[in-house]
Amino acid sequence: MTRVAGAAGPPGPPPPDRDATEPRAPSGALHGRMLQVSRLATIGEMAAGIAHELNQPLTAIANYAQACDRLLGKPGADPRDLRTALREIAAQAVRAGEIIRRVRTLARSQPVERSAADINSVIGEILELMQTDARVHRARLLLELTDGLPQVSIDRVQIQHVILNLVRNGLEALSGSGSAGGEVRICSGRTGGDVEVAVCDNGPGVLPQELERIFDPFFSTKPSGTGLGLAISNTVVRAHGGTLAYRPNRPTGACFYFLLPHETAE
Amino acid sequence: MREPTPTVFVVDDDEAVRNSLRFLLRSVGLPTQTLASATEFLATYPPSQPGCLVLDVRMPAMSGLELQQQLNLRGATLPVIFVTGHGDIPMAVEAMQHGAFDFLQKPFRDQDLIDRIQKALAKDAKTRAALKEHDRIRRRFETLTPREREVLALMTQGKPNKVMAADLGVSQRTVEIHRARVMEKSGAASLAQLVRMVMDLAPEERTGG
Structure with missing residues (x-):
């Protein structure tokens, strides 16, 4: 037994025209559910967020590494400057690793309510x-x-x-x-x-x-x-x-x- | 009065990115100031300060695009280089349409950023010099009397002294005196230079309105 429904014609009366000044009253339970779904970021949005987040430590690492390279090319580079940058590189690599770990455990770490x-x-x-x-x-x-x-x-x-x-x-x-x-x-x-x-x-x-x-x-x-x-x-x-x-x-x-x-x- | 040193302003909400950019830019001798948000930048940036702005597109509260719009509204001429993350290309395109100087995708090659910054600083210096020159000319023309303005208008139309005298109902000798005054006050070395100066001014600035 199969039900087929098209997008254009949902069962029941056609939806009333939307008025910009008077939003259509949402149908209670369904609307609540939809809110719940949209409040949590969708997978696509989550993925975009992760990619963006990962870009930040990578950018910082690239900047510090390239700056070190420049400093080493100059006579009399201060080792303290280089050390500051190297420590930041290490810290940012750890940060990137944590983001990746979060992706891996995404499904598992979320409170599963089956x-x-x-x-x-x-x-x-x-x-x-x-x-x-x-x-x-x-x-x-x-x-x-x-x-x-x-x-x-x-x-x-x-x-x-x-x-x-x-x-x-x-x-x-x-x-x-x-x-x-x-x-x-x-x-x-x-x-x-x-x-x-x-x-x-x-x-x-x-x-x-x-x-x-x-x-x-x-x-x-x-x-x-x-x-x-x-x-x-x-x-x-x-x-x-x-x-x-x-x-x-x-x-x-x-x-x-x-x-x-x-x-x-x- | 000494000109303030051009400064690279970096606005990024990510502390690590901000600090790494400051470290990188200072390592190549560029004076750099970092800010954590668009609002912080708007609150502290003096429009007279030359430089350029390295701006993250995506930030909470006020985005890079919104900051750009604010700067445009305020008539600020500071060149803006946008840095964008993965998938922010449509935003970068929008930024370019609103007059951004350039954009770079994170992470970037340091030389690419430095080259763009140098170009942006050069453009800012050029813009500021042109504005200053314009201002200087405007202030000179402000010292002209109404009669001298009339003579100036006729001079730029290329009228000979005899015609001017007839038009204004004064003697040729008087025209010659006004003419000399106009040249002296404007600082123009030739009629051709005077015409160029007048062209540089807005119509209401020419007539002293």
Whole structure:
């Protein structure tokens, strides 16, 4: 049994026109959830933040090292100046290391609040957010959710971040290809004993030579990408005992999917 | 009065980056002053101080772009070199559109930064010299009497003394005296130089309005 919903026509009456002076009243529970999701930085924003943070100690190290090189080239350089700079270089290298360690433990260090959840409702809670993104990219967001799936034990917010990240990747791939009729499809279903969520787009897809590296930290095919979105998403899914993978979409495009083991009766 | 030494102002919210830049720039003999925020810079920077500004695009409270806008609003001519992190290129492009002198991506080669700073300091010196010259000429022209201004206007139109005398209803001798006064007060060595000076002034400065 499959429900299909298009981005253009949500069930129920059409939304009233927005008035700049009179913001539309948010629908209570959903709005609260969305706030919760957006208050925590999304994976993409988090990744950009990490890259920026890492740049600071690297810049300081480069500056000090180049200054030392210059000072040593002059006769009568004061060893105390050089020592100051060298100590700073060491301190900044440690700082950079700490930032990287934080990336590694990101998924683990966050307080994990796992609870039994219906994956379709997890997706439903961020639907409005994703539809806004889709509109910005002039693409259609389609849902193909399978009813009656077993519950999964997850940290809702973390899994929502993974889905958001995959959807945003898909939307960006579409706008990069520049063609009209772009679509991102979110599907839920069952694969073996696991619950599967797939995010597929009809963009250009992943090049064969890039396939091996797409989950590597700092690998990106986007001009201003950090290369951390998929790497962090992968870590989050694995921390849930699941797997995140890629398959080409038919007839064209990319499909990223993850499997979550379903809640076993205890 | 001695000119103040040109200073490189570094505004970056990251202490380590700030200190390392000060260390680097001082190691090549550039007087450097560092500030932790845009507001701190605006509160302490005297517009008469020559130099240039090395500015981080991304800062909390007031961003580098906002500081640039503030400086533009205040009519400050200090050249701004932006330093940007990964993925800040669109911001850097915006900064360039608003008249930034240049931008560099962090981390950068020291020579690239130093070269840009030298160019920015040279540009600032040129701008300030031009402003000063303009000011000097303006003050000289302010000393002209209304009658001398009238003569000046006719002189720059290339009218001979005889025509001027007729236009103004005075003797040729009087015109000659006014003419000499205009040359003396403006400090122009030739009519051609006088014309150049007048062109440099805004219309209201020429007529003393």
